[in-house]
Amino acid sequence: MTDMLTPVLTDTWDAQRSWTLESYLDHGGYEGLRAALAQDPADVVQAVKDSGLRGRGGAGFPTGMKWGFLPAPDGGPRYLVVNADESEPGTCKDIPLMLASPQHLVEGVAITSYAIGCHHAFIYVRGEVLHVYRRLLAAVQEAYDAGYLGTDIQGSGFDLEVTVHAGAGAYICGEETALLDSLEGKRGQPRLKPPFPAVAGLYARPTVVNNVESIASVPGILAKGAEWFASMGTEKSQGHGLFSLSGHVTRPGQFEAPLGITLRELLELAGGVREGHELKFWTPGGSSTPLFTAEHLDVPLDYESVGAAGSMLGTRALQIFDETTCVVRAVSRWTDFYAHESCGKCTPCREGTYWLKQVLHRIEAGEGTGPDIDLLLDLCDNILGRAFCALGDGATSPITSSIQYFRDEYEAHLDGRGCPFDPARSTLFDDTPEAPPALAGAGGHR
Amino acid sequence: MTAEPVGARSRTGYDAETLAALTADAEQITARYPDPRSGLLPMLHLVQSVDGYVSRDGILFCAEQLEMTAAEVSAVATFYTQYKRHPNGTYTVGVCTNTLCAVMGGDAIFDRLSEHLDVGHDETTPDGSITLERVECNAACDYAPVMMVNWEFFDNQTPESATEIADRLRAGQDVTPTRGAASVCSFKQTSRVLAGFPDGRADEGTGAGGPTLEGLRIARERGWTAPEPDGVDAAGEPAAEVPPETGTAQSSAERKPTTTQDEKPGMPDASEPGERTEGSDD
Ligand SMILES: Cc1cc2nc3c(=O)[nH]c(=O)nc-3n(C[C@H](O)[C@H](O)[C@H](O)COP(=O)(O)O)c2cc1C
Ligand code: SF4
Ligand code: FES
Numbered sequence: 001m002t003d004m005l006t007p008v009l010t011d012t013w014d015a016q017r018s019w020t021l022e023s024y025l026d027h028g029g030y031e032g033l034r035a036a037l038a039q040d041p042a043d044v045v046q047a048v049k050d051s052g053l054r055g056r057g058g059a060g061f062p063t064g065m066k067w068g069f070l071p072a073p074d075g076g077p078r079y080l081v082v083n084a085d086e087s088e089p090g091t092c093k094d095i096p097l098m099l100a101s102p103q104h105l106v107e108g109v110a111i112t113s114y115a116i117g118c119h120h121a122f123i124y125v126r127g128e129v130l131h132v133y134r135r136l137l138a139a140v141q142e143a144y145d146a147g148y149l150g151t152d153i154q155g156s157g158f159d160l161e162v163t164v165h166a167g168a169g170a171y172i173c174g175e176e177t178a179l180l181d182s183l184e185g186k187r188g189q190p191r192l193k194p195p196f197p198a199v200a201g202l203y204a205r206p207t208v209v210n211n212v213e214s215i216a217s218v219p220g221i222l223a224k225g226a227e228w229f230a231s232m233g234t235e236k237s238q239g240h241g242l243f244s245l246s247g248h249v250t251r252p253g254q255f256e257a258p259l260g261i262t263l264r265e266l267l268e269l270a271g272g273v274r275e276g277h278e279l280k281f282w283t284p285g286g287s288s289t290p291l292f293t294a295e296h297l298d299v300p301l302d303y304e305s306v307g308a309a310g311s312m313l314g315t316r317a318l319q320i321f322d323e324t325t326c327v328v329r330a331v332s333r334w335t336d337f338y339a340h341e342s343c344g345k346c347t348p349c350r351e352g353t354y355w356l357k358q359v360l361h362r363i364e365a366g367e368g369t370g371p372d373i374d375l376l377l378d379l380c381d382n383i384l385g386r387a388f389c390a391l392g393d394g395a396t397s398p399i400t401s402s403i404q405y406f407r408d409e410y411e412a413h414l415d416g417r418g419c420p421f422d423p424a425r426s427t428l429f430d431d432t433p434e435a436p437p438a439l440a441g442a443g444g445h446r
Numbered sequence: 447m448t449a450e451p452v453g454a455r456s457r458t459g460y461d462a463e464t465l466a467a468l469t470a471d472a473e474q475i476t477a478r479y480p481d482p483r484s485g486l487l488p489m490l491h492l493v494q495s496v497d498g499y500v501s502r503d504g505i506l507f508c509a510e511q512l513e514m515t516a517a518e519v520s521a522v523a524t525f526y527t528q529y530k531r532h533p534n535g536t537y538t539v540g541v542c543t544n545t546l547c548a549v550m551g552g553d554a555i556f557d558r559l560s561e562h563l564d565v566g567h568d569e570t571t572p573d574g575s576i577t578l579e580r581v582e583c584n585a586a587c588d589y590a591p592v593m594m595v596n597w598e599f600f601d602n603q604t605p606e607s608a609t610e611i612a613d614r615l616r617a618g619q620d621v622t623p624t625r626g627a628a629s630v631c632s633f634k635q636t637s638r639v640l641a642g643f644p645d646g647r648a649d650e651g652t653g654a655g656g657p658t659l660e661g662l663r664i665a666r667e668r669g670w671t672a673p674e675p676d677g678v679d680a681a682g683e684p685a686a687e688v689p690p691e692t693g694t695a696q697s698s699a700e701r702k703p704t705t706t707q708d709e710k711p712g713m714p715d716a717s718e719p720g721e722r723t724e725g726s727d728d
Contacts, residue, residue, distance in 0.1 A: 003670030010662045011672070018653040077480065086585045089544050095585035096658040099625065120480065127491070127528050127640050128540075128584055130597040131626040131651060134639060138648035163478045166640045168487050168526035171582065185486030185512070187525040203481055224675035231673055240672065243661075246587035247546055253588045253660025269664055287545065319546050319587060333545040337582055427551035428591065429604040 002232055002258055004265060006240045008220050009213070010256045013100040019135050021142040024103035030148060032219030036111045037156040044115035048218060050226035052238030057083055057174075057211025058285065058314045060237075060303045063218075067116050069198040070206045079207040080118045081183065081197075082109060082215055084125035084136075085167060085174035089287035089337060090317030093242040094212035096254060098125070098132045101216075102139035106162070108215035110148055111222055113160050116208055120161045124179055127166040136164045171341035175389050176209040178343065189345045190389040213242060232258035237302030237313075247282075247320035248274045248426075260305070263318060264297040277322035281405065285314015287334045288394025290401035291327075311401070326421035327406045328413055331398045332360035338395035349392030352383040356399065363410065366418030373403060373410050456510055458503040460496075465507075468496065472511045475642060483512055486522055488641045490529050495638035499530040528640075530577075534633050535570040537615050540581035540594040541608070547583070550590040551604065556580060558605035559612060575616045577633075588657035589624070596636040598626035601655060626651050 012018050012027045021029070036044045049064030070078060082105065086094040098105060105123070113121050123140075125133055140162050143149045151159045165183060172178045173188035180202050182188035201207020217239065221229045230238045237259040243266055246252045250271030257266070263282065273279050279294045284301065290311040292299070299309045306313040321330060339353040356379050362368050380396035387393055403410060412420055456465055475489055476482035486508060493504030500523045508519045523529045541556040542548075556578075563571050563578055570577040586592045589601030593608055600611060601624040614621050620629040627650040631639075639645050665671065 002673050003665070003668075005661050005665040005668075005670045006672040007662050007665050007670075008672045010659075010665075013654045014659055014662055014666075015653075017649070020649070087583065089583040090546060090587055091583070092585045092587045096654060100653040100658060126585075127487075127526075128581070128594065128597050129599075130636055130639060131599070131623070131648075134627070134644060134648040137642070137644050141644075164642070165478075165484075166488065166491065166642065167528075168490065168640075169528035170526050182487065183484055184481065185483040185522065187522055228673065228675035244588060246590060247550065251657070251660050252590075253657030255661030255664075257661070270660070317587070321549065325549050330545045330549060333543070333548055337544055340582070423549070423553065426549045427554055428602075429551055 004261065005255060005257050005269070006232055007256050008240045009097060009101070009104055009216055009242065010254060012104070013096075018100050019102055019139065021103055021139070021146055024101065024107075028223065029103055029219075030107055032222035033107050033110050033114075033148065034154065035222045036114055037154055037158065041115045041117060044111065044222065047226045048115070048221055051221045051229040052226075052233075052236075053214065053217055053221065053229065054237065054303065055211055056213035056217065056241060056315070058088065058288075058312075060313060063210060063214050066198065066210070067112070067208055069196070070116055070208065071199060073117055077120065077203075077205050078116060078118045079202045079205060080109060080113050080116060080121040081176075081180065081202055081207055081209045082121070082123040082212060083174060083176060083179060083209055084123050084212045085171075085179060086212070087126055087171040087174050088315055088317065089334060090244070090246060090283055090319040091286050091315040092244045092246065092317065093254060093315065095129055095132055097212060097216060097242070099129075099135055102135050103143070104216040104219065105136075105212055106139050106143045107148070108218040109162060110143070110153065110160060111218050112208065112210070112215055114156075114158050118208070119159050120163070122183060122202070123162065123164045124173070124183055125164065125166055126173075127168045133164070133166050140164055170343075171337075172343040172389075172391060175391065178389070179209065180207065187343075189343045192388075234258075234260040234300065234302045234304075236304050241316055243301065243316045243318060245270050245318050245320060248277060248322040248325070249320050250274055252320075259313075260300040260302040262298050262300055263292075266301075266318065267297075267320075273320065273322050277324065280321050280323045280325055281327060281330075281402070282321065283314075283317060283319045283398075284311050286317040287319070287337070288312075288390070288397050289314040290397045291405065293405050311397075322426075324421065324425040326419055326423070327402045327409050328360070328364055329419060329421065329423070331402045332357075332364050334398045335360050335395065338391065342391065342395075346388035346392065348383045349387040349389075349395065352379055352387075352392065353395050355379055356395065360399075363413050364419055366413060366416050368410075368414045370414060372414065373407065377403060456507070458506045458510070460503055460507070464496065468492065468507060469511070471641070471643070472507075476511070478642065483514075486512060486514075486519070487526070490519075490523055490526075491637045492641035494529065494534075495634045495636075495641060497533075498634055499533050533570070533574070535577035536575050536632050537596055537630065538577050538579060538594070538633055539608075539612060539615070540579040540584075540597075541603075542582070542584055542586075542590070542592045542594070543580040544583040546587045547590045547592055552591040555591055555593065555603055555605050555608045559608055562609045563612060571616065573616065575618075576612060588660075589655060595621060595623065595630045596633055597640075598623035598630050600624055623651065625655050 015023045053063045054060040173182045177191035178188040197207040243255045281291045303313045339357040342353045344350045383392045384396045475485040489508045505519045509516045543552045593600040593603045627647040
């Protein structure tokens with residue numbers, strides 16, 4: 001029986017100067033690389049397959065299997081690209097990981113590169129996190145200086161160069177093929193798949209793209225064994241994962257637990273929904289995953305159970321909203337986000353998100369009419385499954401799920417009534433009446 | 447591809463000294479990649495570090511370095527929100543108004559700042575000190591409502607704390623991020639770091655704020671750990687197993703559940719991250 005929380009990645013985060021190589025080594029760092037370099041690369045891939053590790057970037061694809069898809073070596077370069085773009089609304093795990101303990105990631109990069117035969121790896125970090133970029137640059141430099149990167153790593157004969165690359169602000173660059181285009185110095189727009197990156201990725205060469213947390217989980221698997229990793233979690237969703245609680249909870253933050261923990265359990269640890277309030281709706285895995293409500297408090301947060309309950313585990317970004325929150329306002333703002341971030345490549349998403357935004361704005365303003373709710377559903381129907389990439393699908397999730405659970409609340413806005421909620425009551429810093437009314441809904445990105 | 451002529455003479459308006467420095471930096475950038483074109487994004491950050499925005503000269507410079515046309519460079523530059531088309535203020539003040547932060551108070555903060563500074567989204571104060579922006583989720587939702595100043599974290603903001611920070615910036619005083627360097631550097635300096643040129647400040651500031659450590663704090667308190675691997679000889683385990691000294695930062699026993707970095711008097715958000723800012727100071 002494992003404990004309710006299982007600090008593995010977080011375990012080093014409270015150390016003094018936790019971001020330094022020295023601190024990481026004091027906590028057993030680079031044991032995984034040492035173990036990996038003593039094995040055949042194919043055995044390292046096998047260990048990750050055996051561990052059951054699935055991608056922590058949202059889709060949950062088995063990591064070892066993804067590595068195994070690379071074609072046989074042809075003498076040309078193969079690349080590892082770490083997706084550190086973390087921009088899905090609600091998702092806030094990779095950035096604190098890299099701020100607190102970038103060496104976890106650097107060690108994972110070295111092991112993964114060795115396993116897949118890569119000699120030049122890239123970490124693509126979003127550009128809007130200056131200090132994280134500083135820490136990553138420093139971590140890579142420290143690793144070079146100590147012989148964990150560079151030529152003949154730890155006397156193994158294995159060479160690896162690592163480039164840390166800062167993006168420049170674009171959610172879509174988190175989509176793996178858009179990320180590759182961006183890394184090639186282009187506009188970040190998704191590519192047609194197939195060919196998948198494993199076959200033709202960066203510079204049209206075989207490429208593995210993995211999330212920060214996926215790669216940072218690899219050293220533990222090598223140091224402690226695939227069985228150890230698989231001993232945590234559920235039968236099909238194995239291992240530890242970072243669960244990020246935010247919003248109307250007493251003590252928000254990062255909780256590292258075996259997959260399969262429930263929101264009820266997590267909320268208990270976090271001191272519950274903020275005092276005097278109750279849970280209204282939440283996202284299990286970021287804004288692109290269909291909303292859940294209080295009836296889903298006991299759904300095990302693993303890939304299968306969340307899927308069976310009608311949503312997706314996504315990035316385990318648990319955004320909690322209490323009864324003061326207007327669901328129409330919340331969804332309208334997410335829709336602004338998707339409309340702003342739509343890359344424009346395909347018509348259903350480019351035009352569809354634009355119209356969704358218009359309709360939601362007019363509902364929020366009390367200018368909506370009866371047919372508008374079905375119009376939203378119809379628009380979503382024309383986007384879902386017809387968009388070029390998953391951004392378009394994701395844009396429909398909050399809308400369709402919120403109408404499913406809160407249709408009444410939409411209706412209460414229609415025909416001149418407008419929003420029945422006082423946004424000041426949802427804010428953290430105020431529940432008092434003398435506050436000037438926040439101009440909720442006036443915002444949105446142009 | 448119709449490349450612009452690259453020769454000894456540059457079509458940019460940069461003086462010889464600036465051009466030489468930029469060219470040397472650009473060479474360092476392209477050397478990081480198998481294909482020089484991959485250096486375009488950092489190179490655009492680089493020209494912003496000189497001009498404070500992506501200027502016509504900056505675009506021509508990138509085009510010349512990478513043998514692209516100016517139109518091709520522009521097409522890339524306009525895709526990304528961090529590249530500014532107009533001279534930016536010394537500080538970009540970005541309030542997260544994505545759903546979670548907006549609901550928790552980001553909308554109220556943005557509105558108050560906008561009123562206080564008399565500028566709207568993507569506008570710059572007349573003194574050139576602040577460009578105000580609405581920003582999207584910045585991966586800090588557990589610290590909502592969040593404000594970024596030159597892409598450094600200012601966590602758990604209120605309208606008061608945010609306007610106070612803005613006033614300090616306008617007065618030319620230092621401000622300290624909650625999680626970041628000891629002080630916020632200028633927009634141009636920020637852009638230079640983003641181009642991949644370290645400023646030696648990585649060791650400043652904290653590793654983690656309170657919410658980042660919340661789960662770990664509870665695990666330490668209750669003695670919860672990940673399982674021990676089978677067949678691992680405990681005696682052979684590295685120093686990680688040695689409990690930290692009480693009272694040091696590693697110690698969970700004597701350490702307050704807070705790592706708030708704001709030690710400057712008068713700075714906002716001195717609240718313990720373990721609790722929520724509950725003041726009714728609005
Ligand atoms: C619009 C969009 C944004 C995405 N953003 C991210 C991101 O910020 N970080 C990430 O790791 N994956 C993101 N993904 C998922 C990636 O495409 C990809 O599946 C992932 O990086 C694979 O890594 P994993 O297998 O280790 O999870 C995004 C996908 C889409 C469609
Ligand atoms: S779905 Fe949206 S983001 Fe994806 S390719 Fe189409 S327009 Fe671009
Ligand atoms: S919603 Fe503001 S940081 Fe995530």
